[in-house]
Amino acid sequence: MINFPVWAVAGGVLIGLSAVLLMWLIGRIAGISGIVWGAIAGEPGDKLWRLLFLAGLIAGALAFHSLTGRSVPVVNDNYPLAIIAGLLVGFGVKLGSGCTSGHGVCGMSRLSPRSFAATAVFMVFGIATVAVFNMLTGGSA
Amino acid sequence: MKLFAGLATGLIFGAGLAASGMTDTAKVIGFLDVFGDWDSDLLFVMGSAVLTAAVGFQYILRKEKPLFALKFSLPSKTEIDKKLISGAVLFGTGWGLYGYCPGPAIAALGYLSPVTAVFVISMIAGMAMAGRIR
DSSP, X not given: XXXXXXXHHHHHHHHHHHHHHHHHHHOOOOOHHHHHHHHHHSOGGGSHHHHHHHHHHHHHHHHXXXXXXXXXXXXXXXXXXXXXXXXXXXXXXXXXXXXXXXXXIIIXXXXXXXXXXXXXXXXXXXXXXXXXXXXXXXXXX | OHHHHHHHHHHHHXXXXXXXXXXXXXXXXXXXOXXXXXXXXXXXXXXXXXXXXXXXXXXXXXXXXXXXXXXXOOXXXXXXXXXXXXXXXXXXXXXXXXXXXXXXXXHGGGGOOHHHHHHHHHHHHHHHHHHHHO
16 A cells, blocks of 8 residues: 655655765765775775764664654564575675665666666565565565 | 765765664565565655655766765776676565665664674675675
C-alpha cells in the first residue's frame, strides 16, 4: 500500500542536499563506502575530512532523534547474521565501487550507466535475499 | 574548509538517514520485502534524494570547479564490468540479509548497540579483503 511518507521524503531531500553540498564545496562524491575506505586506507592528507564526515553522520543521526523525539530503532541481535552480512556488504561495495549512496543517489542522479546497472543489481539481489530468507524461515523476519 | 565541508555534509546526511528510516534495519527489510508485506516508504527516500541531487548537480557540475577545491573528482570509468556486477550482487545479498548498507550502519553506531559495531567491523574487514584481490 502506498501512502505519502513525510519523513521519508524529508530524509531523502536531506541526503540529496548533502550530496550536492559536498560536490559544490569540495568536489567530492558523497558515497559512503568510498568515504569509509578512504578514511582508512586513503592518502594521509585526504583522511581527516572523511573522518569528520563519518563523525557527522553519527552525530547527525543522534541529533535527529533528540530534536524530534522520534525513538531510536530496535536492532536485530543476530550476531552471526550481522557478521556474514557485514562481510558481504563490505566486500561487495569495495569490489563494485559503491553502495546505495554512491551508485544509488550520486551516480543515478548524474545518469551514470555503471550506477544504474549496479543499483538495479543490488536492488534485485536485496529483494531476492529477503524473499528467500522469509521462505526458509517461514514468514517475514 | 575541506574539514568543515566534511563535517557539515556528514551531519546533514546523518540526519537524513535517521529521518528517512534507513537506519532501521526492520524498515529496510520491509522495503525489500516486495513479495511480502511491502513497506514502500524507502522508495520515496531514494526518489527524493535522487531528484534533489539531480537538480543540484545540474547547476553545480556546470561550474568550472568547486568552491574550495581545484576540481570535481568524478569517477572516470564507464564500462559495466564483472567487478561492478559481482560487487553489486554480494552487496545486495548482504543488504537483504541484515538491512544495513554502509551509510546507515555508520550513522547507527551512535545508537550504541554492540551488534551495529560488529556489523561495521565486519564490513570494514570485507572491504579490506576485497581491497587485497585488486
